[in-house]
Amino acid sequence: xxxxxxxxxxxxxxxxxxxxxxxxxxxxxxxxxxxxxxxxxxxxxxxxxxxxxxxxxxxxxxxxxxxxxxxxxxxxxxxxxxxxxxxxxxxxxxxxxxxxxxxxxxxxxxxxx
Amino acid sequence: xxxxxxxxxxxxxxxxxxxxxxxxxxxxxxxxxxxxxxxxxxxxxxxxxxxxxxxxxxxxxxxxxxxxxxxxxxxxxxxxxxxxxxxxxxxxxxxxxxxxxxxxxxxxxxxxx
Numbered sequence: 028x029x030x031x032x033x034x035x036x037x038x039x040x041x042x043x044x045x046x047x048x049x050x051x052x053x054x055x056x057x058x059x060x061x062x063x064x065x066x067x068x069x070x071x072x073x074x075x076x077x078x079x080x081x082x083x084x085x086x087x088x089x090x091x092x093x094x095x096x097x098x099x100x101x102x103x104x105x106x107x108x109x110x111x112x113x114x115x116x117x118x119x120x121x122x123x124x125x126x127x128x129x130x131x132x133x134x135x136x137x138x139x140x
Numbered sequence: 141x142x143x144x145x146x147x148x149x150x151x152x153x154x155x156x157x158x159x160x161x162x163x164x165x166x167x168x169x170x171x172x173x174x175x176x177x178x179x180x181x182x183x184x185x186x187x188x189x190x191x192x193x194x195x196x197x198x199x200x201x202x203x204x205x206x207x208x209x210x211x212x213x214x215x216x217x218x219x220x221x222x223x224x225x226x227x228x229x230x231x232x233x234x235x236x237x238x239x240x241x242x243x244x245x246x247x248x249x250x251x252x253x
Binding site for chain 2: 067069071
């Protein structure tokens with residue numbers, strides 16, 4: 028089954044404790060992206076990657092890192108999480124371009140206390 | 141800055157009623173997508189429209205792209221509880237670098253049985 032998987036689905040952590048949210052897709056897509064979704068603010072892009080070893084900042088990259096060492100994986104790293112990073116996070120992928128159909132993962136709900 | 145305004149923000153109606161939600165901007169777009177997001181899941185693409193004036197139908201859902209490619213509407217006929225969810229529009233700006241898209245904040249629709 029074609030899908031985007033994220034882990035964990037739910038995470039409660041404390042300020043400053045490094046964490047990684049994994050994202051994997053099995054569709055051989057070139058384009059991958061991370062979004063956060065907050066009430067009243069909608070979906071905002073954090074980082075995106077157009078291919079292996081190519082990453083770029085989205086609209087809200089501060090406090091986040093990503094890597095794209097393999098085509099299928101695009102982990103999101105929070106080196107020192109803060110409470111304002113409490114949010115619902117989505118990973119997405121598309122064949123080549125962001126403007127094509129994006130397939131979204133099920134989401135990771137992160138709470139930073 | 142390109143913005144997508146969705147209206148209404150919230151809509152709660154009885155099963156069997158018709159409804160229309162809107163996605164508006166002052167900018168011209170190359171294409172526009174509608175996604176539906178159900179609780180606890182990621183957004184799923186419903187349709188992409190690319191031609192001014194284009195109308196697409198998906199069962200009881202009718203999507204229209206404005207003639208000037210600045211706005212779009214989604215009309216649902218005889219709404220059912222299964223239509224409940226967050227409806228997001230996303231648009232690719234005309235002449236946009238890297239085919240970047242922007243998302244509206246969504247219309248949260250609740251169909252009462």
